[in-house]
Amino acid sequence: MNCDKMDVFEAIKGRRSIRNYEDRPVEHEKIGMLLEACRWSPSAGNRQPWEVVIVDDPVTIEKLAHASLDQMWMKTAPLILAMCLNEKIARSTFGDRGEMYALETMGMAVQNIMLAAHSLGLGSCCVSAFEEEEVKYILKCLEIIKPVALITIGYTRNKPPAPFREEISVFTYYNSYAEQHRPSWIGVTKVGKRMRNKLVDSLKKC
Ligand SMILES: Cc1cc2nc3c(=O)[nH]c(=O)nc-3n(C[C@H](O)[C@H](O)[C@H](O)COP(=O)(O)O)c2cc1C
Numbered sequence: 001m002n003c004d005k006m007d008v009f010e011a012i013k014g015r016r017s018i019r020n021y022e023d024r025p026v027e028h029e030k031i032g033m034l035l036e037a038c039r040w041s042p043s044a045g046n047r048q049p050w051e052v053v054i055v056d057d058p059v060t061i062e063k064l065a066h067a068s069l070d071q072m073w074m075k076t077a078p079l080i081l082a083m084c085l086n087e088k089i090a091r092s093t094f095g096d097r098g099e100m101y102a103l104e105t106m107g108m109a110v111q112n113i114m115l116a117a118h119s120l121g122l123g124s125c126c127v128s129a130f131e132e133e134e135v136k137y138i139l140k141c142l143e144i145i146k147p148v149a150l151i152t153i154g155y156t157r158n159k160p161p162a163p164f165r166e167e168i169s170v171f172t173y174y175n176s177y178a179e180q181h182r183p184s185w186i187g188v189t190k191v192g193k194r195m196r197n198k199l200v201d202s203l204k205k206c
Helices: 008-014 028-039 058-067 072-076 087-091 095-119 132-139 190-205
Strands: 050-055 079-086 123-127 145-154
Touching: 008 095, 028 050, 028 079, 028 095, 050 058, 050 095, 058 072, 058 079, 058 132, 072 145, 079 087, 079 095, 079 132, 087 095, 095 123, 095 145, 132 145
Parallel strands: none
Antiparallel strands: 050 079, 079 145, 123 145
Protein backbone atom coordinates (compact mmCIF):
# COMPACT_ATOMS: atom_id res chain seq x y z
CA MET A 1 0.00 0.00 0.00
CA ASN A 2 1.33 3.41 -0.93
CA CYS A 3 0.72 5.77 1.97
CA ASP A 4 3.07 8.58 0.97
CA LYS A 5 1.53 11.86 2.02
CA MET A 6 1.63 15.08 0.01
CA ASP A 7 1.96 18.71 0.89
CA VAL A 8 -1.33 20.17 2.13
CA PHE A 9 -1.45 22.95 -0.47
CA GLU A 10 -0.81 20.47 -3.26
CA ALA A 11 -3.69 18.39 -1.87
CA ILE A 12 -6.02 21.41 -1.69
CA LYS A 13 -5.33 22.44 -5.27
CA GLY A 14 -5.06 18.96 -6.78
CA ARG A 15 -8.25 17.47 -5.28
CA ARG A 16 -11.15 17.17 -7.73
CA SER A 17 -14.66 15.82 -7.41
CA ILE A 18 -14.43 12.34 -8.89
CA ARG A 19 -17.53 10.72 -10.35
CA ASN A 20 -16.04 7.62 -11.97
CA TYR A 21 -14.05 5.00 -10.06
CA GLU A 22 -12.02 1.89 -10.81
CA ASP A 23 -13.52 -1.45 -9.88
CA ARG A 24 -11.25 -2.14 -6.90
CA PRO A 25 -11.81 -1.83 -3.16
CA VAL A 26 -10.25 0.72 -0.85
CA GLU A 27 -7.80 -0.89 1.55
CA HIS A 28 -8.93 -1.06 5.18
CA GLU A 29 -5.77 0.73 6.30
CA LYS A 30 -6.68 3.67 4.09
CA ILE A 31 -10.27 3.71 5.38
CA GLY A 32 -8.76 3.85 8.86
CA MET A 33 -6.65 6.84 7.86
CA LEU A 34 -9.69 8.64 6.44
CA LEU A 35 -11.51 8.13 9.74
CA GLU A 36 -8.44 9.39 11.57
CA ALA A 37 -8.59 12.55 9.41
CA CYS A 38 -12.22 12.96 10.46
CA ARG A 39 -11.35 12.39 14.12
CA TRP A 40 -8.84 15.25 14.11
CA SER A 41 -11.16 17.76 12.47
CA PRO A 42 -11.96 20.90 14.44
CA SER A 43 -15.42 21.04 16.01
CA ALA A 44 -17.28 23.80 17.84
CA GLY A 45 -16.63 23.35 21.57
CA ASN A 46 -14.77 20.15 20.63
CA ARG A 47 -18.16 18.40 20.73
CA GLN A 48 -17.29 16.10 17.81
CA PRO A 49 -20.90 15.66 16.64
CA TRP A 50 -20.02 13.52 13.59
CA GLU A 51 -20.97 9.90 13.12
CA VAL A 52 -19.82 7.98 10.05
CA VAL A 53 -21.48 5.01 8.38
CA ILE A 54 -18.95 3.08 6.32
CA VAL A 55 -20.80 1.65 3.33
CA ASP A 56 -19.13 -0.85 1.02
CA ASP A 57 -22.14 -3.05 0.27
CA PRO A 58 -22.94 -2.55 -3.45
CA VAL A 59 -26.68 -2.99 -2.90
CA THR A 60 -26.72 -0.25 -0.25
CA ILE A 61 -24.56 1.96 -2.47
CA GLU A 62 -27.06 1.54 -5.30
CA LYS A 63 -29.92 2.47 -2.96
CA LEU A 64 -27.99 5.57 -1.86
CA ALA A 65 -27.45 6.52 -5.52
CA HIS A 66 -31.21 6.31 -6.12
CA ALA A 67 -31.86 8.33 -2.97
CA SER A 68 -29.41 10.93 -4.30
CA LEU A 69 -31.78 11.99 -7.06
CA ASP A 70 -30.66 9.04 -9.20
CA GLN A 71 -26.99 10.05 -9.40
CA MET A 72 -26.21 6.60 -10.71
CA TRP A 73 -22.50 7.35 -11.24
CA MET A 74 -22.26 6.80 -7.45
CA LYS A 75 -22.60 3.08 -8.12
CA THR A 76 -19.05 3.04 -9.48
CA ALA A 77 -17.71 3.94 -6.01
CA PRO A 78 -16.57 0.96 -3.93
CA LEU A 79 -16.99 2.99 -0.74
CA ILE A 80 -19.25 5.68 0.66
CA LEU A 81 -18.64 7.39 3.96
CA ALA A 82 -22.05 8.65 5.05
CA MET A 83 -21.36 11.68 7.21
CA CYS A 84 -24.05 12.09 9.84
CA LEU A 85 -24.65 14.75 12.45
CA ASN A 86 -25.72 13.68 15.92
CA GLU A 87 -28.31 16.40 16.50
CA LYS A 88 -28.60 15.60 20.20
CA ILE A 89 -24.97 16.64 20.66
CA ALA A 90 -25.34 19.59 18.28
CA ARG A 91 -28.55 20.97 19.87
CA SER A 92 -27.26 20.71 23.41
CA THR A 93 -24.53 23.23 22.61
CA PHE A 94 -24.45 26.94 21.75
CA GLY A 95 -28.16 27.79 21.55
CA ASP A 96 -29.35 29.55 18.39
CA ARG A 97 -25.99 29.44 16.67
CA GLY A 98 -25.62 25.74 17.37
CA GLU A 99 -27.12 24.70 14.04
CA MET A 100 -24.65 26.78 12.08
CA TYR A 101 -21.73 25.54 14.19
CA ALA A 102 -22.83 21.97 13.59
CA LEU A 103 -22.95 22.37 9.82
CA GLU A 104 -19.60 24.21 9.79
CA THR A 105 -18.12 21.40 11.83
CA MET A 106 -19.48 18.74 9.50
CA GLY A 107 -18.13 20.60 6.46
CA MET A 108 -14.67 20.65 8.01
CA ALA A 109 -14.81 16.91 8.70
CA VAL A 110 -15.90 16.26 5.10
CA GLN A 111 -13.07 18.38 3.75
CA ASN A 112 -10.50 16.70 6.02
CA ILE A 113 -11.59 13.31 4.71
CA MET A 114 -11.51 14.40 1.07
CA LEU A 115 -8.05 15.96 1.38
CA ALA A 116 -6.77 12.87 3.18
CA ALA A 117 -8.28 10.69 0.45
CA HIS A 118 -6.52 12.72 -2.23
CA SER A 119 -3.21 12.51 -0.38
CA LEU A 120 -3.62 8.71 -0.22
CA GLY A 121 -4.12 8.47 -3.99
CA LEU A 122 -7.91 8.17 -3.75
CA GLY A 123 -10.63 10.20 -5.46
CA SER A 124 -13.73 11.42 -3.71
CA CYS A 125 -16.87 13.45 -4.18
CA CYS A 126 -19.11 15.09 -1.60
CA VAL A 127 -22.75 14.35 -2.45
CA SER A 128 -25.37 16.34 -0.57
CA ALA A 129 -28.19 16.33 -3.13
CA PHE A 130 -30.25 13.52 -1.63
CA GLU A 131 -33.64 12.81 -0.09
CA GLU A 132 -32.79 13.00 3.59
CA GLU A 133 -35.61 10.76 4.82
CA GLU A 134 -34.75 8.09 2.23
CA VAL A 135 -31.10 8.09 3.25
CA LYS A 136 -32.10 7.88 6.92
CA TYR A 137 -34.26 4.87 6.11
CA ILE A 138 -31.55 3.11 4.09
CA LEU A 139 -28.92 3.66 6.78
CA LYS A 140 -31.35 2.87 9.62
CA CYS A 141 -30.57 6.18 11.32
CA LEU A 142 -32.12 7.01 14.67
CA GLU A 143 -34.36 10.11 14.73
CA ILE A 144 -31.57 12.32 16.14
CA ILE A 145 -29.15 11.40 13.35
CA LYS A 146 -29.07 13.73 10.34
CA PRO A 147 -27.14 12.58 7.26
CA VAL A 148 -25.43 15.66 5.80
CA ALA A 149 -23.10 14.28 3.12
CA LEU A 150 -22.34 11.05 1.31
CA ILE A 151 -18.65 10.98 0.40
CA THR A 152 -17.99 8.62 -2.49
CA ILE A 153 -14.44 7.27 -2.37
CA GLY A 154 -12.35 5.04 -4.59
CA TYR A 155 -9.54 4.88 -7.09
CA THR A 156 -10.05 7.50 -9.78
CA ARG A 157 -10.82 6.27 -13.28
CA ASN A 158 -10.88 9.68 -14.98
CA LYS A 159 -9.72 12.85 -13.35
CA PRO A 160 -11.57 15.87 -14.79
CA PRO A 161 -9.77 19.13 -15.43
CA ALA A 162 -9.96 21.77 -12.72
CA PRO A 163 -13.24 23.66 -12.99
CA PHE A 164 -13.40 27.45 -13.10
CA ARG A 165 -12.52 29.38 -9.96
CA GLU A 166 -13.05 33.08 -9.39
CA GLU A 167 -10.01 35.30 -8.99
CA ILE A 168 -9.11 36.02 -5.35
CA SER A 169 -9.97 39.68 -5.87
CA VAL A 170 -13.59 38.80 -6.66
CA PHE A 171 -14.27 37.51 -3.16
CA THR A 172 -11.88 39.45 -0.92
CA TYR A 173 -12.17 42.81 0.77
CA TYR A 174 -9.69 44.72 2.82
CA ASN A 175 -10.43 45.59 6.44
CA SER A 176 -14.11 46.12 5.58
CA TYR A 177 -16.48 45.68 2.65
CA ALA A 178 -16.27 49.39 1.89
CA GLU A 179 -12.52 49.47 1.44
CA GLN A 180 -11.50 49.83 -2.20
CA HIS A 181 -7.78 49.74 -1.73
CA ARG A 182 -6.16 46.53 -2.89
CA PRO A 183 -2.68 45.55 -1.80
CA SER A 184 -0.74 44.40 -4.84
CA TRP A 185 -0.27 40.90 -3.43
CA ILE A 186 -3.98 40.15 -3.86
CA GLY A 187 -3.72 40.74 -7.60
CA VAL A 188 -6.69 42.83 -8.71
CA THR A 189 -8.13 41.80 -12.05
CA LYS A 190 -10.57 43.69 -14.24
CA VAL A 191 -13.34 41.29 -13.22
CA GLY A 192 -12.43 41.77 -9.57
CA LYS A 193 -12.50 45.55 -9.87
CA ARG A 194 -15.84 45.47 -11.65
CA MET A 195 -17.43 43.25 -9.01
CA ARG A 196 -16.00 45.34 -6.19
CA ASN A 197 -17.12 48.63 -7.69
CA LYS A 198 -20.61 47.21 -8.18
CA LEU A 199 -20.70 46.26 -4.52
CA VAL A 200 -19.38 49.63 -3.35
CA ASP A 201 -22.02 51.38 -5.49
CA SER A 202 -24.78 49.26 -3.95
CA LEU A 203 -23.46 50.04 -0.47
CA LYS A 204 -23.52 53.78 -1.23
CA LYS A 205 -27.19 53.48 -2.17
CA CYS A 206 -28.07 51.89 1.22
C1 LIG B 1 -22.04 20.81 -0.06
C2 LIG B 1 -21.69 20.18 -1.38
C3 LIG B 1 -22.62 19.37 -2.01
C4 LIG B 1 -22.32 18.76 -3.23
N1 LIG B 1 -23.22 17.89 -3.77
C5 LIG B 1 -22.90 17.25 -4.92
C6 LIG B 1 -23.81 16.31 -5.48
O1 LIG B 1 -24.89 16.04 -4.96
N2 LIG B 1 -23.43 15.69 -6.63
C7 LIG B 1 -22.24 15.93 -7.24
O2 LIG B 1 -21.97 15.31 -8.26
N3 LIG B 1 -21.35 16.83 -6.73
C8 LIG B 1 -21.66 17.49 -5.58
N4 LIG B 1 -20.75 18.36 -5.03
C9 LIG B 1 -19.44 18.59 -5.69
C10 LIG B 1 -19.38 19.94 -6.43
O3 LIG B 1 -20.15 19.86 -7.59
C11 LIG B 1 -17.90 20.28 -6.73
O4 LIG B 1 -17.20 20.44 -5.52
C12 LIG B 1 -17.75 21.54 -7.56
O5 LIG B 1 -18.32 21.39 -8.83
C13 LIG B 1 -16.29 21.96 -7.75
O6 LIG B 1 -15.54 20.90 -8.33
P1 LIG B 1 -14.24 20.32 -7.60
O7 LIG B 1 -14.71 19.71 -6.30
O8 LIG B 1 -13.67 19.29 -8.52
O9 LIG B 1 -13.28 21.44 -7.36
C14 LIG B 1 -21.05 18.98 -3.83
C15 LIG B 1 -20.12 19.80 -3.19
C16 LIG B 1 -20.43 20.38 -1.97
C17 LIG B 1 -19.38 21.23 -1.28
